[in-house]
Amino acid sequence: MSSFLALRRVRYFSSATTAAAATINSTTSTDAAESAITISKAKSKLRTEYDPDKALEIYATVSEHYTSPLSSRYAQDLTVKRLAKARRYKDIEKLIESHKNDPKVKQEPYLTTLIRSYGLAGMFNHALNTYNQMDELGTPRTAVSFNGLLSACNYSKLFGKVPQLFVEMSEKYNLRPNQFSYGILIKSYCEIGSPELGIEKMREMEEKGIEVTAVVFTTILHSLYKRGKVEEAEKIWDEMVRKGCELDVGVYNVRIMHVHNDKPESVKKLITEMTDAGIKPDTISYNYLMNCYCMNDMMAEAKKVYEGLEGNCCRPNAATFRTFIAHLCNKEMFEYGYKVFKKSVEVNKIPDFGTLKPLVEGLVKKLNKKDAKGLIRTLRKKFPQKILKAWDQVEVELGLISIESARNDIKAPRT
């Protein structure tokens, strides 16, 4: 029985891969506005599509409407990540290799997306092969693809390999590393556990007259805080300010990250500071503030932050819903938790099983079976069968459904 299912799955999948591959080469003359709509719809769907087969089908519609590397990159990234999670490496290869038949591979940005994708899938050797294949494919080389290769290496978590590639490839192909190349290199040193070497490379940038932006400072700052080197971090921050580096949300969020386990006043202070400097806090900043209030039992304040998000031109993201619902459950605020859950459904950012289970249990405990059932019913509509199995059991355990009807469901799933 299970092998039959497995077989069916493979066959179904192969046809989806082929479909995705085939559309890439078809010449379509859809007009740009229409393409943009199609792509944006596909992205929204992909975000919540965890079934790799379905993801591929959706991705096929994106390939069909290709306009620029950037516009389809997000979709390609998501598809590849889903496949990688399912360990479908052969299928990733099939998909990406098929793109090499497209005339656009002679364009460096296009080819670079392929290299990056292999990296995201953790298939660094494929990324490297693709990079070495460029002459054969007739794609010109600049720092763009070089940086793509270095990024692929970081994505594959081969941080130690980046410094070596940096030297080797820049010499072999006579390329001059730019500010992005250095940014990637410094990231790799920080990940290896040596922000000090990262700082050394930053000095090298200065000597060579390559602009050191907030991104590089942020990488180093983050690494220092993460390793508890607070004094060194403060020094880097001071240097950054002193040198007149343009500050942005990213750096501030790293600083907020560092203080958010403290009292809310510390977070508030930084938010005021950045706002005064004309930098708008984003969803990440507010998530920290909200979390911080929750950890300090200030739920009314946390609610205010959550409800004020849109007024601050921020949209709640997946992390907002997940962490807030978890805290609300801890505080037994299940009714409000259900409200937040409904909002997450509305915007297609539903938290995972582990987050929602305590919410259902809490609702039942408070004798609110109606909402508990409503929650599960909603999930049934949204998620693939595999994930839902866990919910069948929860339903029975909590007495939301009788064992008999659970059995019936196996034959005839509810709609």
Add this chain to the structure above:
DNA sequence: ATAGGGTTAG
């Protein structure tokens, strides 16, 4: 049109 910041997990 290539680098950083949260959270994500099996």
